[in-house]
Amino acid sequence: MKRSAILTATVFVSLTLTRPLAGQATPRLALELQDYVSLPVTADNTNENTRAQLARVNFLRDEPGGRRFFVNDLNGPLYILDKRTKTVTTYLDFNGAGGRPGLFSKFTFERNFATGLTNFLFDPDYARNGIFYTLHMEDPTVNAPALPKSGVVPGLDLTDYTTTPALQTPTVNGRIEREVVLIEWTDRNPSDNTFEGTARELLRLQEPLPIHPLGEMTFNPAARPGDADWRVMYLGSGDGGSGEQRDNRRLNPQRLDTYVGKILRIIPDLREHTTTSTVSSNGRYRIPNDNPFSMVDGARKEIWASGLRNPHRFFWDVDPARPRSPTLLAFNIGLSTWETVVVIHKGANYGYPLREGTQSMSPTNGIGPLPERDMIPVQISDTVARGEVRPTYPVIQYPHSRETGGDAIANGFVYRGKLIPRLRDKLVFGDITTGRIWYANRSDVLAADDTNPMTVAPIYEMDAGLRRTAEEAYHKRGGPGQALPGSGAIAGRGRVDLRFAQDNDGELYILTKSDGMIRKVVGARVAAGAPLAAVVPARAPGQSVTGPLATPSRNLIASTPASIAIGKRVYQANCAACHGNAGQGATKAGITISVIEEQQGRQPPDLADDQWDHGSSDSDIFRVIKRGLPPTMMAGFDGRIPDRDIWNIVNYLRTLHPGK
Numbered sequence: 001m002k003r004s005a006i007l008t009a010t011v012f013v014s015l016t017l018t019r020p021l022a023g024q025a026t027p028r029l030a031l032e033l034q035d036y037v038s039l040p041v042t043a044d045n046t047n048e049n050t051r052a053q054l055a056r057v058n059f060l061r062d063e064p065g066g067r068r069f070f071v072n073d074l075n076g077p078l079y080i081l082d083k084r085t086k087t088v089t090t091y092l093d094f095n096g097a098g099g100r101p102g103l104f105s106k107f108t109f110e111r112n113f114a115t116g117l118t119n120f121l122f123d124p125d126y127a128r129n130g131i132f133y134t135l136h137m138e139d140p141t142v143n144a145p146a147l148p149k150s151g152v153v154p155g156l157d158l159t160d161y162t163t164t165p166a167l168q169t170p171t172v173n174g175r176i177e178r179e180v181v182l183i184e185w186t187d188r189n190p191s192d193n194t195f196e197g198t199a200r201e202l203l204r205l206q207e208p209l210p211i212h213p214l215g216e217m218t219f220n221p222a223a224r225p226g227d228a229d230w231r232v233m234y235l236g237s238g239d240g241g242s243g244e245q246r247d248n249r250r251l252n253p254q255r256l257d258t259y260v261g262k263i264l265r266i267i268p269d270l271r272e273h274t275t276t277s278t279v280s281s282n283g284r285y286r287i288p289n290d291n292p293f294s295m296v297d298g299a300r301k302e303i304w305a306s307g308l309r310n311p312h313r314f315f316w317d318v319d320p321a322r323p324r325s326p327t328l329l330a331f332n333i334g335l336s337t338w339e340t341v342v343v344i345h346k347g348a349n350y351g352y353p354l355r356e357g358t359q360s361m362s363p364t365n366g367i368g369p370l371p372e373r374d375m376i377p378v379q380i381s382d383t384v385a386r387g388e389v390r391p392t393y394p395v396i397q398y399p400h401s402r403e404t405g406g407d408a409i410a411n412g413f414v415y416r417g418k419l420i421p422r423l424r425d426k427l428v429f430g431d432i433t434t435g436r437i438w439y440a441n442r443s444d445v446l447a448a449d450d451t452n453p454m455t456v457a458p459i460y461e462m463d464a465g466l467r468r469t470a471e472e473a474y475h476k477r478g479g480p481g482q483a484l485p486g487s488g489a490i491a492g493r494g495r496v497d498l499r500f501a502q503d504n505d506g507e508l509y510i511l512t513k514s515d516g517m518i519r520k521v522v523g524a525r526v527a528a529g530a531p532l533a534a535v536v537p538a539r540a541p542g543q544s545v546t547g548p549l550a551t552p553s554r555n556l557i558a559s560t561p562a563s564i565a566i567g568k569r570v571y572q573a574n575c576a577a578c579h580g581n582a583g584q585g586a587t588k589a590g591i592t593i594s595v596i597e598e599q600q601g602r603q604p605p606d607l608a609d610d611q612w613d614h615g616s617s618d619s620d621i622f623r624v625i626k627r628g629l630p631p632t633m634m635a636g637f638d639g640r641i642p643d644r645d646i647w648n649i650v651n652y653l654r655t656l657h658p659g660k
């Protein structure tokens, strides 16, 4: 087995220090990675998008007991990875689409992001009961049975297998593009590499669009038999793309009568907690009676928390001082401005799509400061609201920016292994597309879980050289593209597509879809050069916590050559990635932003053609740049670009029209 230590580059990225840390200087860290295993290539190279990633490796989970890892590839296989021999064996193959040999005929995996076999999870009692759970995606319009194909897995007994009616998600156009299916599997003999036993469909959920599905599952690791949380499953349910629609689907993450944009909490095993729970409407699982909305008329009883766009990864932080009550963190992908980590609290509302990060977001006012009276309606349904709630805000956030941010938050873990004492008590996390990696001190993360939206944990960038490493491996392993597949607004051409995993010893692994590799984090050295700066993005310079949304009615900066030159520079740094380097618009610039393409949305428009869909006066354009155009990817730059420079951009844009 090849084991090449890949040392990291020490590229210094300058960051703004907005809150100096008391006491010790913070060293700059560089992560050392070691190839762990290369997964079988499952790419479709007829496509430049994420289907051309060499292997869409999504999760690595350590088997309770620790002899083997299990790993899934979104394209269909659930693998067993032997830790000693590093051999990869297909345990179950879900991909039976279009006559493929796997289990499910309605399986769908070909569109860009979290499609296919999205997740799997071991039951807390797996070592004794052999139970695990999977989430996969189906296309309800495919004309084929939803039952697993018989004979594909010889040991799978399908005698009692039946499907369930899909849990409904409101839509205004009648379109339900996907269904996510949660299945409970019982392997009678979990010690071998084959499946023999039964399976039970627990639920299927309608997803309006193929993005942000119900995709994450976890159990409280501290719960023991007899505890209220024992074998109680928390689910991270993305909003199915609804929050960024311009119609009534938009409020789905807020609506308590929907399952999307929520954290759900259920009891998969009908035999558990029988006296303190209620059987679900489909009869396949139970709902704990202490869920926060179990007594609210019209609400889905499964809901634990609401108002999230895409809580696609969880992490339980176990405090050594209070090991019995761990804290659940969710990594939540943002729409236009902020990537966030939130602490999950019973009944909390995280505000989306009325809030993003620590700002407000609305189709009329754009992205802006929080209102003085920071309350939002408790939305029971589309038309019924009952009372108000103060939103709960992130403990970590970083912006969509080239200097200090990224496109989409991956996940992370507090390091608790032995190999790298320097990482102890640090929450290590990253950005999916850019492959950028940061840490936050665990104590800062927990301290930011106050009721003040403007306190967030400082984050510190680390070097890992991940993009270069992935590019090299991608080419070495036969990837045909010049750049890595896919694209992002901040990453540009080529997505690293990063996720983290943690083994039972607390050691960290890095999964990258682009090159289909798993690498182990084996060291963190202090990098040479300037000391690392902290980023506290919640209160960017000039940004008020609350305040009026007024924008000036006329251009305050004269259109001088100096103003135009500054405007051009600021434009290049912040806007060119989407609107092209000459304002010609994404299409003419040959840019396709995968996320927008996926939703068949509007690509960033031409700003040089003198057609302004959102108003053509200088102050209209100023307002669009400052506040953004929610719910689209056009973010507000309030707090990130000073007003003076927004006027400079307006002056620059005015020079682009060919008539000028």
Ligand code: HEC
Pocket (backbone or CB within 6 Å): 489, 571, 574, 575, 576, 577, 578, 579, 602, 603, 604, 605, 607, 611, 612, 613, 614, 615, 621, 624, 625, 629, 632, 633, 634, 635, 637, 649
């Ligand atoms: C992440 C991609 C992205 C970035 C970065 C971005 N935009 Fe946009 N922008 C869009 C999209 C998408 C739209 C179209 C929204 C819609 O109407 O559907 C848009 C719309 C606009 C409009 C409205 C055009 C009209 O017809 O009225 C203006 C003006 C604009 N952007 C300016 C900028 C400026 C200036 C910057 C940099 C400070 C910038 N944008 C950065 C994606 C982006």
Ligand SMILES: [Ca+2]
Pocket (backbone or CB within 6 Å): 187, 188, 189, 190, 191, 192, 193, 194, 195, 196
């Ligand atoms: Ca078995």
Ligand SMILES: [Ca+2]
Pocket (backbone or CB within 6 Å): 393, 394, 395, 448, 449, 450, 451, 452, 453, 454, 455, 456
């Ligand atoms: Ca806070």
